[in-house]
Amino acid sequence: MYQLGDNQNTLANLLIMGYDKAQIIFCLYYLITQGKPVEERLDIHNSNIPKLCRSCEVRHKGICGTLTATELLEISKHTRQITHEAGVELISDGEPITSYATIMHGVVKLSKILEDGRQQVVGLQFSPDFIGRLFSQTNNYRAEAASDVQICQMPKKAIENLIKANPELEHSLLEQTLKELDEAREWMVTLGRKSALEKVACFLYLIATHFDPAYFSEQEKKQVNIIFDLPLTRADIADFLGLTVETVSRQFTKLRTEKLIEITARRHVLIPNLDKLKQACG
Protein backbone atom coordinates (compact mmCIF):
# COMPACT_ATOMS: atom_id res chain seq x y z
CA MET A 1 0.00 0.00 0.00
CA TYR A 2 1.33 3.38 -1.01
CA GLN A 3 0.83 6.30 1.39
CA LEU A 4 0.04 9.63 -0.29
CA GLY A 5 1.14 11.73 2.68
CA ASP A 6 1.87 15.32 1.74
CA ASN A 7 1.25 14.50 -1.89
CA GLN A 8 -2.46 14.35 -1.21
CA ASN A 9 -2.61 18.14 -1.14
CA THR A 10 -0.52 18.37 -4.28
CA LEU A 11 -2.88 16.05 -6.07
CA ALA A 12 -5.91 17.91 -4.79
CA ASN A 13 -4.38 21.05 -6.27
CA LEU A 14 -4.04 19.33 -9.60
CA LEU A 15 -7.77 18.70 -9.57
CA ILE A 16 -8.44 22.34 -8.78
CA MET A 17 -6.11 23.43 -11.53
CA GLY A 18 -8.16 21.55 -14.06
CA TYR A 19 -6.13 18.42 -14.71
CA ASP A 20 -8.28 15.53 -15.86
CA LYS A 21 -8.45 12.10 -14.34
CA ALA A 22 -6.00 10.49 -16.76
CA GLN A 23 -3.38 13.10 -16.00
CA ILE A 24 -3.79 12.74 -12.27
CA ILE A 25 -3.50 8.99 -12.54
CA PHE A 26 -0.29 9.57 -14.45
CA CYS A 27 0.98 11.72 -11.58
CA LEU A 28 0.00 9.05 -9.09
CA TYR A 29 1.91 6.54 -11.13
CA TYR A 30 4.88 8.87 -11.14
CA LEU A 31 4.72 9.26 -7.37
CA ILE A 32 4.47 5.56 -6.76
CA THR A 33 7.29 4.61 -9.09
CA GLN A 34 9.55 7.41 -7.93
CA GLY A 35 8.57 7.08 -4.30
CA LYS A 36 9.11 10.72 -3.46
CA PRO A 37 7.06 13.89 -3.31
CA VAL A 38 6.40 15.86 -6.50
CA GLU A 39 8.06 18.96 -5.13
CA GLU A 40 11.39 17.19 -4.84
CA ARG A 41 11.60 16.99 -8.55
CA LEU A 42 12.62 20.63 -8.48
CA ASP A 43 16.17 20.88 -7.35
CA ILE A 44 17.00 24.54 -6.96
CA HIS A 45 20.26 23.96 -5.18
CA ASN A 46 22.00 22.40 -8.08
CA SER A 47 21.08 25.11 -10.53
CA ASN A 48 18.45 27.75 -11.10
CA ILE A 49 16.74 25.62 -13.67
CA PRO A 50 14.04 23.25 -12.41
CA LYS A 51 15.01 19.60 -12.57
CA LEU A 52 12.00 18.85 -14.71
CA CYS A 53 13.24 21.31 -17.33
CA ARG A 54 16.93 20.53 -17.30
CA SER A 55 16.83 17.61 -19.67
CA CYS A 56 14.05 19.13 -21.74
CA GLU A 57 14.99 19.58 -25.38
CA VAL A 58 12.64 22.50 -25.90
CA ARG A 59 13.80 24.26 -22.74
CA HIS A 60 15.39 27.09 -24.75
CA LYS A 61 12.80 27.12 -27.50
CA GLY A 62 9.12 27.95 -27.69
CA ILE A 63 7.59 29.86 -24.83
CA CYS A 64 10.01 28.50 -22.24
CA GLY A 65 12.88 30.26 -23.98
CA THR A 66 11.49 33.64 -22.90
CA LEU A 67 11.08 32.77 -19.24
CA THR A 68 13.49 33.75 -16.49
CA ALA A 69 14.81 31.08 -14.14
CA THR A 70 12.38 32.30 -11.49
CA GLU A 71 9.43 32.13 -13.81
CA LEU A 72 10.48 28.74 -15.06
CA LEU A 73 10.65 27.55 -11.47
CA GLU A 74 7.21 28.95 -10.77
CA ILE A 75 5.57 27.50 -13.87
CA SER A 76 7.34 24.16 -13.54
CA LYS A 77 5.53 23.64 -10.26
CA HIS A 78 2.36 23.37 -12.30
CA THR A 79 3.61 21.65 -15.44
CA ARG A 80 3.57 17.94 -16.13
CA GLN A 81 5.35 16.15 -18.90
CA ILE A 82 2.94 13.67 -20.41
CA THR A 83 3.34 11.04 -23.10
CA HIS A 84 0.41 10.15 -25.34
CA GLU A 85 0.05 7.40 -27.90
CA ALA A 86 -0.83 8.23 -31.49
CA GLY A 87 -4.57 8.74 -31.86
CA VAL A 88 -5.22 10.12 -28.38
CA GLU A 89 -7.42 13.21 -28.31
CA LEU A 90 -5.62 16.08 -26.57
CA ILE A 91 -8.25 18.79 -27.08
CA SER A 92 -11.96 18.27 -27.79
CA ASP A 93 -13.79 20.70 -30.05
CA GLY A 94 -16.37 22.72 -28.17
CA GLU A 95 -15.15 21.68 -24.73
CA PRO A 96 -14.00 24.17 -22.07
CA ILE A 97 -10.29 24.92 -22.08
CA THR A 98 -8.54 23.78 -18.92
CA SER A 99 -4.91 23.62 -19.93
CA TYR A 100 -2.29 24.49 -22.52
CA ALA A 101 0.80 22.61 -23.56
CA THR A 102 4.10 22.76 -25.36
CA ILE A 103 4.99 19.95 -27.73
CA MET A 104 8.26 18.29 -26.77
CA HIS A 105 8.22 15.42 -29.27
CA GLY A 106 5.92 14.27 -32.02
CA VAL A 107 3.25 15.76 -34.24
CA VAL A 108 -0.14 17.10 -33.22
CA LYS A 109 -3.01 17.30 -35.69
CA LEU A 110 -5.62 20.06 -35.39
CA SER A 111 -8.94 19.34 -37.08
CA LYS A 112 -12.50 20.45 -37.47
CA ILE A 113 -15.44 18.18 -38.17
CA LEU A 114 -18.72 19.18 -39.83
CA GLU A 115 -22.01 17.77 -38.54
CA ASP A 116 -22.24 15.33 -41.45
CA GLY A 117 -18.83 13.88 -40.65
CA ARG A 118 -16.69 15.68 -43.21
CA GLN A 119 -13.36 16.43 -41.63
CA GLN A 120 -10.67 19.00 -42.38
CA VAL A 121 -7.26 19.06 -40.77
CA VAL A 122 -6.57 22.75 -40.15
CA GLY A 123 -3.03 22.52 -38.88
CA LEU A 124 -0.12 20.34 -37.94
CA GLN A 125 2.06 21.28 -35.02
CA PHE A 126 5.57 20.22 -34.18
CA SER A 127 7.96 20.75 -31.30
CA PRO A 128 8.31 23.33 -29.76
CA ASP A 129 4.86 24.68 -30.70
CA PHE A 130 2.37 25.83 -28.13
CA ILE A 131 -1.05 24.19 -28.32
CA GLY A 132 -4.39 25.57 -27.16
CA ARG A 133 -6.48 28.62 -27.98
CA LEU A 134 -5.38 31.46 -25.70
CA PHE A 135 -7.89 33.76 -23.99
CA SER A 136 -10.92 31.71 -24.92
CA GLN A 137 -13.32 29.74 -22.77
CA THR A 138 -13.84 26.90 -25.22
CA ASN A 139 -11.81 25.13 -27.86
CA ASN A 140 -12.88 25.60 -31.45
CA TYR A 141 -10.98 22.69 -32.91
CA ARG A 142 -9.92 19.21 -32.02
CA ALA A 143 -6.30 18.31 -31.33
CA GLU A 144 -5.08 14.76 -31.61
CA ALA A 145 -1.68 13.10 -31.24
CA ALA A 146 -0.79 12.24 -34.83
CA SER A 147 2.28 10.32 -33.79
CA ASP A 148 3.25 9.32 -30.27
CA VAL A 149 3.76 12.67 -28.58
CA GLN A 150 5.34 14.02 -25.47
CA ILE A 151 3.89 17.30 -24.24
CA CYS A 152 4.52 19.60 -21.32
CA GLN A 153 1.13 20.55 -19.99
CA MET A 154 0.22 23.47 -17.77
CA PRO A 155 -3.09 24.74 -16.37
CA LYS A 156 -4.84 27.58 -18.18
CA LYS A 157 -4.71 29.89 -15.17
CA ALA A 158 -0.99 29.42 -14.63
CA ILE A 159 -0.14 30.46 -18.17
CA GLU A 160 -2.57 33.34 -18.18
CA ASN A 161 -1.12 34.74 -14.99
CA LEU A 162 2.38 34.36 -16.32
CA ILE A 163 1.41 36.23 -19.48
CA LYS A 164 0.04 39.10 -17.44
CA ALA A 165 3.30 39.36 -15.54
CA ASN A 166 5.64 38.86 -18.47
CA PRO A 167 5.22 40.92 -21.65
CA GLU A 168 8.06 39.02 -23.29
CA LEU A 169 6.06 35.82 -23.03
CA GLU A 170 3.11 37.51 -24.69
CA HIS A 171 5.43 38.70 -27.43
CA SER A 172 6.70 35.19 -27.99
CA LEU A 173 3.14 33.89 -28.20
CA LEU A 174 2.24 36.65 -30.65
CA GLU A 175 5.20 35.64 -32.82
CA GLN A 176 4.08 32.01 -32.82
CA THR A 177 0.49 32.98 -33.59
CA LEU A 178 1.64 35.14 -36.50
CA LYS A 179 3.72 32.23 -37.78
CA GLU A 180 0.72 29.92 -37.55
CA LEU A 181 -1.39 32.47 -39.39
CA ASP A 182 1.22 32.65 -42.16
CA GLU A 183 1.18 28.87 -42.40
CA ALA A 184 -2.62 28.72 -42.42
CA ARG A 185 -2.75 31.25 -45.26
CA GLU A 186 -0.07 29.42 -47.18
CA TRP A 187 -2.13 26.27 -46.81
CA MET A 188 -5.26 28.02 -48.03
CA VAL A 189 -3.49 28.52 -51.37
CA THR A 190 -2.75 24.80 -51.48
CA LEU A 191 -6.34 23.87 -50.58
CA GLY A 192 -7.98 26.33 -52.93
CA ARG A 193 -5.79 26.43 -55.99
CA LYS A 194 -3.65 23.34 -56.34
CA SER A 195 -4.17 19.99 -58.07
CA ALA A 196 -4.22 16.70 -56.17
CA LEU A 197 -0.65 15.93 -57.25
CA GLU A 198 0.60 19.34 -56.18
CA LYS A 199 -1.23 19.02 -52.88
CA VAL A 200 0.42 15.71 -52.05
CA ALA A 201 3.82 17.04 -53.11
CA CYS A 202 3.25 20.08 -50.87
CA PHE A 203 2.36 17.86 -47.97
CA LEU A 204 5.48 15.75 -48.37
CA TYR A 205 7.57 18.89 -48.66
CA LEU A 206 5.99 20.25 -45.49
CA ILE A 207 6.75 17.13 -43.52
CA ALA A 208 10.25 16.84 -44.96
CA THR A 209 11.08 20.37 -43.84
CA HIS A 210 9.29 20.34 -40.48
CA PHE A 211 9.37 16.89 -39.04
CA ASP A 212 12.85 16.86 -37.65
CA PRO A 213 14.52 20.14 -38.55
CA ALA A 214 17.86 19.32 -36.94
CA TYR A 215 18.13 16.07 -38.82
CA PHE A 216 16.96 17.71 -42.01
CA SER A 217 19.50 20.52 -42.10
CA GLU A 218 22.32 18.02 -41.69
CA GLN A 219 20.95 15.98 -44.53
CA GLU A 220 20.43 19.07 -46.60
CA LYS A 221 24.06 20.07 -46.24
CA LYS A 222 25.18 16.65 -47.35
CA GLN A 223 22.85 16.78 -50.34
CA VAL A 224 21.75 13.23 -49.68
CA ASN A 225 18.39 11.54 -49.40
CA ILE A 226 15.89 12.75 -46.89
CA ILE A 227 14.21 9.90 -45.09
CA PHE A 228 11.32 10.08 -42.64
CA ASP A 229 8.22 8.33 -41.42
CA LEU A 230 4.93 10.01 -42.26
CA PRO A 231 3.23 11.06 -39.03
CA LEU A 232 -0.22 10.71 -40.60
CA THR A 233 -2.30 7.91 -42.10
CA ARG A 234 -3.51 8.26 -45.68
CA ALA A 235 -6.93 9.18 -44.30
CA ASP A 236 -5.43 12.01 -42.25
CA ILE A 237 -3.41 13.21 -45.22
CA ALA A 238 -6.59 13.22 -47.29
CA ASP A 239 -8.37 15.26 -44.63
CA PHE A 240 -5.47 17.68 -44.54
CA LEU A 241 -5.46 18.13 -48.33
CA GLY A 242 -9.21 18.16 -48.91
CA LEU A 243 -9.03 14.93 -50.92
CA THR A 244 -10.09 11.29 -50.54
CA VAL A 245 -7.80 8.44 -49.44
CA GLU A 246 -7.98 6.91 -52.90
CA THR A 247 -6.82 10.09 -54.59
CA VAL A 248 -3.98 10.52 -52.11
CA SER A 249 -2.89 6.95 -52.73
CA ARG A 250 -2.96 7.45 -56.51
CA GLN A 251 -0.84 10.60 -56.25
CA PHE A 252 1.66 8.76 -54.08
CA THR A 253 2.08 6.10 -56.74
CA LYS A 254 2.31 8.82 -59.41
CA LEU A 255 5.09 10.58 -57.48
CA ARG A 256 6.76 7.23 -57.03
CA THR A 257 6.68 6.37 -60.74
CA GLU A 258 8.03 9.86 -61.47
CA LYS A 259 10.94 9.02 -59.13
CA LEU A 260 10.23 12.03 -56.93
CA ILE A 261 9.81 9.82 -53.90
CA GLU A 262 10.43 6.26 -52.81
CA ILE A 263 8.14 4.42 -50.43
CA THR A 264 9.60 1.47 -48.63
CA ALA A 265 7.23 0.61 -45.83
CA ARG A 266 3.78 2.25 -45.93
CA ARG A 267 4.76 5.24 -43.90
CA HIS A 268 8.44 5.26 -44.73
CA VAL A 269 9.34 7.86 -47.35
CA LEU A 270 12.62 8.71 -49.04
CA ILE A 271 13.09 11.92 -51.01
CA PRO A 272 16.09 11.77 -53.35
CA ASN A 273 15.89 15.40 -54.42
CA LEU A 274 14.04 17.93 -52.33
CA ASP A 275 14.29 20.67 -54.97
CA LYS A 276 12.55 18.52 -57.55
CA LEU A 277 9.81 17.77 -55.05
CA LYS A 278 9.47 21.47 -54.35
CA GLN A 279 9.00 22.15 -58.03
CA ALA A 280 6.17 19.64 -58.10
CA CYS A 281 4.40 21.74 -55.44
CA GLY A 282 3.29 24.28 -58.07
Add this chain to the structure above:
Amino acid sequence: MYQLGDNQNTLANLLIMGYDKAQIIFCLYYLITQGKPVEERLDIHNSNIPKLCRSCEVRHKGICGTLTATELLEISKHTRQITHEAGVELISDGEPITSYATIMHGVVKLSKILEDGRQQVVGLQFSPDFIGRLFSQTNNYRAEAASDVQICQMPKKAIENLIKANPELEHSLLEQTLKELDEAREWMVTLGRKSALEKVACFLYLIATHFDPAYFSEQEKKQVNIIFDLPLTRADIADFLGLTVETVSRQFTKLRTEKLIEITARRHVLIPNLDKLKQACG
Protein backbone atom coordinates in the same frame (compact mmCIF):
# COMPACT_ATOMS: atom_id res chain seq x y z
CA MET B 1 1.66 79.68 -55.00
CA TYR B 2 1.53 77.83 -51.70
CA GLN B 3 4.41 78.26 -49.24
CA LEU B 4 5.39 75.11 -47.40
CA GLY B 5 7.14 76.96 -44.57
CA ASP B 6 7.58 74.80 -41.45
CA ASN B 7 5.66 72.02 -43.10
CA GLN B 8 8.65 71.27 -45.27
CA ASN B 9 10.34 69.51 -42.35
CA THR B 10 7.20 67.63 -41.51
CA LEU B 11 6.94 66.39 -45.06
CA ALA B 12 10.63 65.49 -45.14
CA ASN B 13 10.00 63.40 -42.03
CA LEU B 14 7.20 61.61 -43.79
CA LEU B 15 9.66 60.56 -46.47
CA ILE B 16 12.08 59.29 -43.86
CA MET B 17 9.30 57.41 -42.12
CA GLY B 18 8.62 55.47 -45.28
CA TYR B 19 5.50 57.10 -46.66
CA ASP B 20 5.23 56.73 -50.40
CA LYS B 21 4.79 59.47 -52.95
CA ALA B 22 1.00 59.13 -53.22
CA GLN B 23 0.59 59.53 -49.50
CA ILE B 24 2.83 62.57 -49.34
CA ILE B 25 0.92 64.16 -52.18
CA PHE B 26 -2.21 63.51 -50.17
CA CYS B 27 -0.67 65.33 -47.22
CA LEU B 28 0.33 68.21 -49.44
CA TYR B 29 -3.22 68.36 -50.69
CA TYR B 30 -4.42 68.39 -47.12
CA LEU B 31 -2.07 71.23 -46.21
CA ILE B 32 -3.07 73.34 -49.19
CA THR B 33 -6.79 72.90 -48.73
CA GLN B 34 -6.63 73.40 -44.98
CA GLY B 35 -4.03 76.14 -45.17
CA LYS B 36 -2.45 75.39 -41.85
CA PRO B 37 0.42 73.32 -40.52
CA VAL B 38 -0.05 69.62 -39.89
CA GLU B 39 0.78 69.96 -36.24
CA GLU B 40 -2.16 72.28 -35.65
CA ARG B 41 -4.46 69.41 -36.38
CA LEU B 42 -3.73 68.20 -32.89
CA ASP B 43 -5.62 70.36 -30.47
CA ILE B 44 -4.56 69.33 -27.00
CA HIS B 45 -6.21 72.26 -25.27
CA ASN B 46 -9.71 71.29 -26.15
CA SER B 47 -9.38 67.70 -25.00
CA ASN B 48 -6.81 65.01 -24.48
CA ILE B 49 -7.83 63.27 -27.67
CA PRO B 50 -6.07 64.34 -30.87
CA LYS B 51 -8.27 66.25 -33.26
CA LEU B 52 -7.54 63.72 -35.96
CA CYS B 53 -8.96 60.95 -33.81
CA ARG B 54 -11.95 62.72 -32.35
CA SER B 55 -14.31 62.08 -35.21
CA CYS B 56 -12.83 58.66 -35.97
CA GLU B 57 -15.38 55.88 -35.78
CA VAL B 58 -12.83 53.25 -34.84
CA ARG B 59 -11.27 55.44 -32.17
CA HIS B 60 -12.49 53.15 -29.38
CA LYS B 61 -12.09 49.95 -31.34
CA GLY B 62 -9.17 48.01 -32.74
CA ILE B 63 -5.73 48.86 -31.52
CA CYS B 64 -6.59 52.51 -30.76
CA GLY B 65 -9.00 51.39 -28.08
CA THR B 66 -6.11 50.21 -25.92
CA LEU B 67 -4.08 53.40 -26.15
CA THR B 68 -3.93 56.08 -23.48
CA ALA B 69 -4.60 59.69 -24.43
CA THR B 70 -0.88 60.36 -24.31
CA GLU B 71 -0.05 57.44 -26.54
CA LEU B 72 -2.83 58.36 -28.92
CA LEU B 73 -1.40 61.86 -29.11
CA GLU B 74 2.06 60.49 -29.78
CA ILE B 75 0.98 58.05 -32.45
CA SER B 76 -1.39 60.49 -34.09
CA LYS B 77 1.57 62.69 -34.89
CA HIS B 78 2.66 59.98 -37.27
CA THR B 79 -0.68 58.69 -38.55
CA ARG B 80 -2.43 59.80 -41.69
CA GLN B 81 -5.97 59.03 -42.69
CA ILE B 82 -5.96 58.00 -46.33
CA THR B 83 -8.73 57.17 -48.75
CA HIS B 84 -8.14 54.64 -51.52
CA GLU B 85 -10.34 53.67 -54.43
CA ALA B 86 -11.37 50.06 -54.95
CA GLY B 87 -8.62 48.13 -56.69
CA VAL B 88 -5.67 50.05 -55.26
CA GLU B 89 -2.85 47.89 -53.97
CA LEU B 90 -2.13 48.68 -50.33
CA ILE B 91 0.55 46.06 -49.69
CA SER B 92 2.71 44.31 -52.31
CA ASP B 93 3.72 40.71 -51.79
CA GLY B 94 7.43 40.34 -51.24
CA GLU B 95 8.07 44.05 -50.75
CA PRO B 96 9.64 45.49 -47.58
CA ILE B 97 7.16 46.56 -44.93
CA THR B 98 7.20 50.30 -44.26
CA SER B 99 3.89 50.94 -42.57
CA TYR B 100 0.86 49.43 -40.91
CA ALA B 101 -2.73 50.62 -40.91
CA THR B 102 -6.12 50.33 -39.27
CA ILE B 103 -9.16 50.01 -41.52
CA MET B 104 -11.68 52.78 -40.86
CA HIS B 105 -14.12 52.03 -43.67
CA GLY B 106 -14.39 49.47 -46.42
CA VAL B 107 -13.09 45.98 -47.11
CA VAL B 108 -9.50 44.91 -47.73
CA LYS B 109 -8.67 41.74 -49.63
CA LEU B 110 -5.54 39.74 -48.79
CA SER B 111 -4.29 37.45 -51.54
CA LYS B 112 -1.44 35.28 -52.69
CA ILE B 113 -0.52 34.63 -56.30
CA LEU B 114 1.38 31.61 -57.64
CA GLU B 115 4.00 32.05 -60.36
CA ASP B 116 1.65 30.70 -63.01
CA GLY B 117 -1.01 33.26 -62.15
CA ARG B 118 -3.32 31.21 -60.00
CA GLN B 119 -4.63 33.41 -57.21
CA GLN B 120 -6.06 32.66 -53.79
CA VAL B 121 -7.68 35.21 -51.55
CA VAL B 122 -6.47 34.31 -48.05
CA GLY B 123 -8.47 36.80 -46.02
CA LEU B 124 -10.95 39.64 -45.99
CA GLN B 125 -10.56 42.40 -43.47
CA PHE B 126 -13.08 44.90 -42.21
CA SER B 127 -13.05 47.90 -39.91
CA PRO B 128 -11.46 48.12 -37.32
CA ASP B 129 -8.95 45.44 -38.34
CA PHE B 130 -5.23 46.04 -38.29
CA ILE B 131 -3.42 45.34 -41.55
CA GLY B 132 0.22 44.41 -42.09
CA ARG B 133 2.46 41.56 -40.93
CA LEU B 134 3.97 42.53 -37.58
CA PHE B 135 7.66 41.94 -36.81
CA SER B 136 8.59 40.97 -40.33
CA GLN B 137 10.82 42.69 -42.84
CA THR B 138 8.79 41.78 -45.90
CA ASN B 139 5.14 41.22 -46.70
CA ASN B 140 4.12 37.69 -47.57
CA TYR B 141 0.80 38.53 -49.15
CA ARG B 142 -0.79 41.23 -51.22
CA ALA B 143 -3.44 43.58 -49.81
CA GLU B 144 -5.84 45.41 -52.05
CA ALA B 145 -8.75 47.74 -51.44
CA ALA B 146 -11.73 45.55 -52.33
CA SER B 147 -14.17 48.44 -51.96
CA ASP B 148 -13.30 52.10 -51.56
CA VAL B 149 -11.49 52.15 -48.25
CA GLN B 150 -10.40 54.66 -45.67
CA ILE B 151 -7.41 53.63 -43.61
CA CYS B 152 -5.37 55.19 -40.84
CA GLN B 153 -1.77 54.55 -41.70
CA MET B 154 1.25 54.68 -39.42
CA PRO B 155 4.95 53.98 -39.97
CA LYS B 156 6.32 50.57 -38.99
CA LYS B 157 8.78 52.03 -36.49
CA ALA B 158 6.14 54.09 -34.70
CA ILE B 159 3.94 51.06 -34.05
CA GLU B 160 6.81 48.83 -33.08
CA ASN B 161 8.07 51.33 -30.53
CA LEU B 162 4.58 51.75 -29.15
CA ILE B 163 4.24 47.99 -28.80
CA LYS B 164 7.46 47.81 -26.83
CA ALA B 165 6.22 50.48 -24.45
CA ASN B 166 2.66 49.22 -24.13
CA PRO B 167 1.96 45.57 -23.29
CA GLU B 168 -1.74 46.18 -23.56
CA LEU B 169 -1.34 47.05 -27.21
CA GLU B 170 0.55 43.84 -27.80
CA HIS B 171 -2.24 41.96 -26.06
CA SER B 172 -4.80 43.58 -28.29
CA LEU B 173 -2.79 42.64 -31.38
CA LEU B 174 -2.46 39.09 -30.11
CA GLU B 175 -6.22 38.91 -29.69
CA GLN B 176 -6.77 40.13 -33.25
CA THR B 177 -4.18 37.69 -34.61
CA LEU B 178 -5.83 34.82 -32.76
CA LYS B 179 -9.18 35.87 -34.21
CA GLU B 180 -7.70 35.96 -37.72
CA LEU B 181 -6.21 32.52 -37.17
CA ASP B 182 -9.62 31.20 -36.10
CA GLU B 183 -11.14 32.68 -39.23
CA ALA B 184 -8.41 31.29 -41.47
CA ARG B 185 -8.92 27.81 -40.04
CA GLU B 186 -12.67 28.09 -40.39
CA TRP B 187 -12.13 29.03 -44.02
CA MET B 188 -9.83 26.06 -44.57
CA VAL B 189 -12.80 23.81 -43.82
CA THR B 190 -14.82 25.66 -46.45
CA LEU B 191 -12.01 25.45 -49.01
CA GLY B 192 -11.18 21.83 -48.39
CA ARG B 193 -14.44 20.12 -47.68
CA LYS B 194 -17.40 22.03 -49.06
CA SER B 195 -19.24 21.93 -52.38
CA ALA B 196 -19.37 24.93 -54.70
CA LEU B 197 -22.91 25.76 -53.58
CA GLU B 198 -21.96 25.57 -49.92
CA LYS B 199 -18.90 27.69 -50.56
CA VAL B 200 -20.91 30.48 -52.16
CA ALA B 201 -23.51 30.30 -49.40
CA CYS B 202 -20.71 30.54 -46.83
CA PHE B 203 -19.27 33.55 -48.57
CA LEU B 204 -22.62 35.36 -48.62
CA TYR B 205 -23.13 34.50 -44.98
CA LEU B 206 -19.70 35.85 -44.14
CA ILE B 207 -20.35 39.15 -45.88
CA ALA B 208 -23.85 39.44 -44.45
CA THR B 209 -22.52 39.09 -40.92
CA HIS B 210 -19.35 41.17 -41.28
CA PHE B 211 -19.89 43.91 -43.74
CA ASP B 212 -21.71 46.38 -41.58
CA PRO B 213 -22.24 44.77 -38.21
CA ALA B 214 -24.11 47.70 -36.70
CA TYR B 215 -26.58 47.78 -39.55
CA PHE B 216 -26.88 44.05 -39.50
CA SER B 217 -27.75 43.64 -35.85
CA GLU B 218 -30.56 46.17 -36.22
CA GLN B 219 -31.90 44.28 -39.18
CA GLU B 220 -31.53 41.03 -37.36
CA LYS B 221 -33.64 42.22 -34.47
CA LYS B 222 -36.38 43.29 -36.82
CA GLN B 223 -36.25 39.93 -38.58
CA VAL B 224 -36.40 41.64 -41.96
CA ASN B 225 -34.37 41.30 -45.12
CA ILE B 226 -30.65 41.84 -45.02
CA ILE B 227 -29.47 43.96 -47.92
CA PHE B 228 -25.90 44.75 -48.90
CA ASP B 229 -23.57 45.36 -51.80
CA LEU B 230 -20.97 42.69 -52.39
CA PRO B 231 -17.52 44.18 -51.87
CA LEU B 232 -15.97 41.76 -54.37
CA THR B 233 -16.32 41.01 -58.06
CA ARG B 234 -17.27 37.49 -59.15
CA ALA B 235 -13.61 36.91 -60.02
CA ASP B 236 -12.53 37.88 -56.51
CA ILE B 237 -15.22 35.69 -54.99
CA ALA B 238 -14.01 32.82 -57.16
CA ASP B 239 -10.44 33.39 -55.96
CA PHE B 240 -11.65 33.46 -52.38
CA LEU B 241 -13.57 30.20 -52.74
CA GLY B 242 -11.10 28.31 -54.90
CA LEU B 243 -13.57 28.18 -57.80
CA THR B 244 -13.93 29.71 -61.27
CA VAL B 245 -16.12 32.73 -62.11
CA GLU B 246 -18.47 30.53 -64.10
CA THR B 247 -19.05 28.17 -61.21
CA VAL B 248 -19.63 31.07 -58.82
CA SER B 249 -22.14 32.54 -61.22
CA ARG B 250 -23.99 29.24 -61.57
CA GLN B 251 -24.22 28.85 -57.79
CA PHE B 252 -25.58 32.39 -57.50
CA THR B 253 -28.38 31.55 -59.92
CA LYS B 254 -29.01 28.29 -58.11
CA LEU B 255 -29.34 30.11 -54.77
CA ARG B 256 -31.61 32.62 -56.50
CA THR B 257 -33.91 29.95 -57.92
CA GLU B 258 -33.99 28.32 -54.49
CA LYS B 259 -35.17 31.69 -53.11
CA LEU B 260 -32.30 31.86 -50.65
CA ILE B 261 -31.12 35.16 -52.10
CA GLU B 262 -32.32 37.88 -54.45
CA ILE B 263 -29.98 39.76 -56.74
CA THR B 264 -31.17 43.09 -58.01
CA ALA B 265 -28.18 44.87 -59.48
CA ARG B 266 -25.05 42.75 -60.06
CA ARG B 267 -23.54 43.40 -56.68
CA HIS B 268 -26.74 44.13 -54.78
CA VAL B 269 -27.88 41.18 -52.69
CA LEU B 270 -30.94 40.66 -50.52
CA ILE B 271 -31.18 37.80 -48.03
CA PRO B 272 -34.74 37.10 -46.94
CA ASN B 273 -33.83 34.56 -44.30
CA LEU B 274 -30.33 34.41 -42.89
CA ASP B 275 -30.96 31.15 -41.04
CA LYS B 276 -31.90 29.35 -44.23
CA LEU B 277 -28.75 30.67 -45.87
CA LYS B 278 -26.73 29.45 -42.92
CA GLN B 279 -28.17 25.97 -43.32
CA ALA B 280 -27.05 25.99 -46.95
CA CYS B 281 -23.48 26.52 -45.71
CA GLY B 282 -23.20 22.83 -44.76
Add this chain to the structure above:
DNA sequence: TCTCCTAATTGATACATATCAAGGTAAATG
Protein backbone atom coordinates in the same frame (compact mmCIF):
# COMPACT_ATOMS: atom_id res chain seq x y z
C1' DT C 1 -30.10 58.93 -74.39
C1' DC C 2 -27.00 56.05 -76.90
C1' DT C 3 -22.80 53.54 -77.36
C1' DC C 4 -19.07 51.05 -75.67
C1' DC C 5 -16.71 48.13 -72.65
C1' DT C 6 -16.33 45.21 -68.92
C1' DA C 7 -18.58 42.02 -65.85
C1' DA C 8 -21.66 38.47 -65.53
C1' DT C 9 -24.41 34.75 -67.24
C1' DT C 10 -25.45 30.66 -69.83
C1' DG C 11 -24.41 26.55 -72.67
C1' DA C 12 -21.60 22.53 -74.38
C1' DT C 13 -17.97 19.67 -73.43
C1' DA C 14 -13.77 17.88 -71.10
C1' DC C 15 -11.43 16.44 -67.25
C1' DA C 16 -10.08 15.73 -62.50
C1' DT C 17 -11.47 13.81 -58.54
C1' DA C 18 -15.10 11.29 -55.95
C1' DT C 19 -17.46 7.15 -55.34
C1' DC C 20 -18.13 2.29 -55.30
C1' DA C 21 -15.95 -2.13 -55.26
C1' DA C 22 -12.34 -5.55 -54.93
C1' DG C 23 -7.95 -7.08 -53.66
C1' DG C 24 -3.55 -6.88 -51.33
C1' DT C 25 -0.26 -6.15 -47.45
C1' DA C 26 1.69 -5.57 -43.05
C1' DA C 27 1.07 -5.45 -38.33
C1' DA C 28 -1.56 -7.17 -34.33
C1' DT C 29 -3.68 -10.90 -31.92
C1' DG C 30 -4.77 -15.42 -30.35
Add this chain to the structure above:
DNA sequence: CATTTACCTTGATATGTATCAATTAGGAGA
Protein backbone atom coordinates in the same frame (compact mmCIF):
# COMPACT_ATOMS: atom_id res chain seq x y z
C1' DC D 1 2.32 -19.89 -36.63
C1' DA D 2 -2.15 -18.95 -38.31
C1' DT D 3 -5.71 -15.61 -38.33
C1' DT D 4 -7.66 -11.36 -38.02
C1' DT D 5 -7.88 -6.60 -38.85
C1' DA D 6 -6.87 -2.14 -40.26
C1' DC D 7 -4.67 0.20 -43.74
C1' DC D 8 -3.45 0.85 -48.31
C1' DT D 9 -3.64 0.24 -53.33
C1' DT D 10 -5.81 -0.44 -57.70
C1' DG D 11 -9.71 -0.56 -60.99
C1' DA D 12 -14.29 0.90 -63.04
C1' DT D 13 -17.56 4.30 -63.18
C1' DA D 14 -20.02 8.57 -61.77
C1' DT D 15 -20.13 13.32 -60.92
C1' DG D 16 -18.90 18.04 -59.98
C1' DT D 17 -16.33 21.59 -61.53
C1' DA D 18 -13.22 23.51 -65.09
C1' DT D 19 -12.67 24.92 -69.63
C1' DC D 20 -13.95 26.90 -73.94
C1' DA D 21 -17.23 29.68 -76.37
C1' DA D 22 -21.05 32.68 -76.99
C1' DT D 23 -24.41 35.86 -75.29
C1' DT D 24 -26.43 39.23 -72.19
C1' DA D 25 -26.64 42.90 -68.89
C1' DG D 26 -25.06 47.08 -66.55
C1' DG D 27 -22.58 51.04 -65.80
C1' DA D 28 -19.39 54.74 -67.62
C1' DG D 29 -18.64 58.10 -70.76
C1' DA D 30 -19.84 60.64 -74.96
